[in-house]
Amino acid sequence: MGNKKIGFEVLLFLAVFTIATCGLVYELVAGTLASYLLGDSVKQFSFIIGVYLFSMGVGSYFSKFINRNLLNTFVDIEILVGLIGGLSSVILFVLFESVYYFQFILYLLVFITGCLVGLEIPLLMNILKDRVTFKDLVSNVFTFDYIGALLASILFPLVLVPKLGIMKTSLFFGMINVSIAIVLCFMLKKDLKNPGLLKAKAIFSFLLLLIVFVFSESILSYSEGKLYGENIIYTHTTSYQRIVLTHNKNDYRLYLNNNLQFSSKDEYRYHEALVHPVMSMANKVDNVLVLGGGDGLAVREILKYDEVNHVTLVDLDEGMTELFKTNTVLSDFNKHSLTNSKVTVINSDAYIWLKECKQKFDVVIIDFPDPSNYSLGKLYSLNFYKTLNKVLTDDAITVIQTTSPFFAPKSFWCINKTAAQVFPVTDAYHVYVPSFGEWGYTIAARSLSTPLGSAKRRVQGLRFYDYDYSRLNDFPKDMRVNDIEINRLDNQILVRYFDEEWGRL
Amino acid sequence: MKNGEDYSSSRRTFLKSLGALAVGAAFIQSCAKKIKSIALRLTGTSHILGHRLWAKDFPNATKQLSVPVLIVGGGITGLSAARQLCRRGFNDFLLVELEDHTGGNSSNGENAYSKYPLGAHYLPLPNFHDKELISFLEEENIITGYDNAGYPVFDEEQLTFSPQERLFYKNTWQEGLIPRYGTSEKTIAEFDRFFKLMEGFKSQKGNDGKYSFDLPIENGSLDTKNEELDAVTMQQWLTDNGFTTEEVFEYVDYCCRDDFGLGIKYVSAWAGIHYFAARKHNGGEANKEGVLTWPEGNARLASHLKKYALNKTLVNHIVFEVIPVDDKVVVKAFDAQAKQTIDIIANKVIMATPQFVNGYIFKERKPLVKAFNYAPWLLATLTLSDLPDDFGQPLSWDNVIYKGEGVGYIYDQHQSLKQVHQKKVITYYHVFSCKDIVAKRKEIYGKRKEYWKEFVLNDIKKAHPGIEDFTEDITIHILGHGMISPVPGFIFGEARKQASSVIENKIFFAHSDLSGISVFEEAFHQGINAANKLINETALD
CATH class of the missing domain: 1.20.1250 (Growth Hormone; Chain: A;)
Structure with missing residues (x-):
């Protein structure tokens, strides 16, 4: 007991x-x-x-x-x-x-x-x-x-x-x-x-x-x-990033390192606005350079102009460009642009490649990831634009994806102002992309004699852009800021702005 | 590209933490693995060859050559002298160097992933009134132009990229080298007071109208207003001025160890203050802070200077006797490769060698050398597959561990424009701040490379636990006589003056140790001044 x-x-x-x-x-x-x-x-x-x-x-x-x-x-x-x-x-x-x-x-x-x-x-x-x-x-x-x-x-x-x-x-x-x-x-x-x-x-x-x-x-x-709220249909990890493709009803979305790259529903807005203003304003569009944009969607838009002789795409990630060349769903999106005979794909670090580049381009389209860290911040620096300037023909035009002027106005105008230190003619414009929100671009010309605005050439069949540039470059009060510093390699002020602005959301 | 608008902050935090989990998991996994082998090398200055100066067991000369001007020593001073000779049209000279390369403390190494410094690794922005240095930087396109106010514009690629500095303090990295977070009001107030005092010294001028603290030191005021500062240690000065917080002492100690090789306990207050007061940052609003740096460190500057001594340089030659004979100087040099001695007959000689070497070459100078203290340095360059880090301030150019044994590490690829680096290369710096540096030097040379491996990793581990599992390669580089250390009494003492005195208008002495501070600016001006003096004397002849 x-x-x-x-x-x-x-x-x-x-x-x-x-x-x-x-x-x-x-x-x-x-x-x-x-x-x-x-x-x-x-x-x-x-x-x-x-x-x-x-x-x-x-x-x-x-x-x-x-x-x-x-x-x-x-x-x-x-x-x-x-x-x-x-x-x-x-x-x-x-x-x-x-x-x-x-x-x-x-x-x-x-x-x-x-x-x-x-x-x-x-x-x-x-x-x-x-x-x-x-x-x-x-x-x-x-x-x-x-x-x-x-x-x-x-x-x-x-x-x-x-x-x-x-x-x-x-x-x-x-x-x-x-x-x-x-x-x-x-x-x-x-x-x-x-x-x-x-x-x-x-x-x-x-x-x-x-x-x-x-x-x-x-x-x-x-x-x-x-976490994505959608069905993941494809994931792939390259040496540089994790690529996730999701599918929900008739919408495909691509995420790179968990950041939305595009939604198939509205990416035409983003890419038409990125490509067609510069392509229509440039004096010549013989030789076009795309930096970043390994998804080939910007190239798809560029190839709509028959005048284009050659497109060079420089993207760091071979895994990304290969995927968009070979995967059937993805190469349907970019209309097989990356395997087009006019297109050369180079997998290289854009900054280093530019430094060593001996060619000249008529149009440059820059579609880099947002400046969310100090490495990416270098690609938006004064020195970068000076380097870029060396590969431009005398009357070349360039466009830079410039993050959101609504969510990150300081970052937006910082990039714009930095480019303005190098290029005599600059302007900014923005469009609404539902999956991103308000999104903006900086456009810059190397010569004062290149007027921004008037379309010298047009293509048919665009869904968003009607070649009326003046409808895009008006910024209401809540997308404007003053007293912005220039982004330099030695201050990386842009990354600080970006972190402050996106971190607040 | 873009971040979608639904990029919510909670998602961001979540992803960050997934990242943290992944890093954590990798760390745990790697711990489970057996310690993998780390490639290990030990290098350093040729102290074995140098030590032959003690016995001078060199063969008799079998070769002779004549040259109007001979420069002995191919560090920054010797190379700068070469440049100045060329600039003034004296192209007929020869430079001899003990090592197998010139550059001295401004040398570098290189591996598959990066160049890295083997000594000095940056140049603070020059004082605006230092016209010599500014014109050199302009010649080499480091200064690319001048702004509207006439101030220099530096090449963006050669200024330290942001983020420049971070400090590991209370278990996390914060930006800058002065602790701002997690510290007391009192500490912050003391830092403010300290810097205010330093601002005072910065603008202070002597009776002769010159700055009390300037670079080179020689250009500063000659009055003795601040002589008493040279009589006490920096630590004493801090205490005398009512500083009490550990953070202030640690910070100033770090700065002194970094520039003088000895901490506040051993260097003079004058030198300690000079560190903060001599650089005026008076080159315009845009140039208030920042330094110039390169992956290979100041070897970049050395390489600019080397072109002036191109095809006029003999390396692997150790000079062991310099004798004035009639109107000539006979310089005996041993060619360590051909194993033969040559007599170089010169009209004039610039001894751009440190005084501890001159003590063996010029017997009568031996007693003077005792006043010159040289701090040993250890550099370790690590190739890492990854750098486990917390999620504080990201990897910066200069990374300092608060109360660490060393003076932190440099991220050697920081100045690269590339997005991604397959491997990371860092260079860890260590000084041996202690009372008896002669004994310390002996002890250092007695240690094996395995000892140094543990030594280095144990210090870095404080901020990067598990670093050994990510380390693939370590190159240890030991500089027995790393730099001159301005102990109390040295700057205002007689030894410097006596060691600088010219012998028979034929042998000129130039070295940063003669100025008392081992920085590029001093060596650069020492070389220019010696060359100018030599040319002026020649004109008089």
């Missing part, structure tokens, strides 16, 4: 220990996930710890209303904590991006877990109060509680997150939690009412957690799909 009594207590203390460990792990998981997904780790951790402790208090308070079937309730709670806590990270991962009330769900989960853990301790004390002297009881319960907490807080950053990852950690501890419940069911079946049902519940929960644990990798990739 004595042995059994000790067994009973030890089991329950073990349960306390597990609950404390698991409870803290769930709290840490929530904190870590919240800081990963929402940023500001100090705030997230602070709020989550606060909510967790508070909800434990709430749980403790409600424990006094539980007077019957104490042991059954205890095991029930144990199962529930394991299930909710264990699945919490999966729920959060999957729901992020698809719900606006993500934070609500986050704190709800923390609150429920906290409440349940808060219920456990007083409940346990009630169960044991007749079997153990009060002094020992309090001391033992809290000892195990705090040891568990210590163990969790040490294991979490050092072993669990590095070895298992966030999702598997919470699932793993959910399983531990539930397995304690299973052990309790078997060991204490005499003390429990209806142990069969409890067993079934516990085993079912355990299996559920186990299945999710096994499939957690694919859940993660599903949540990546959720």
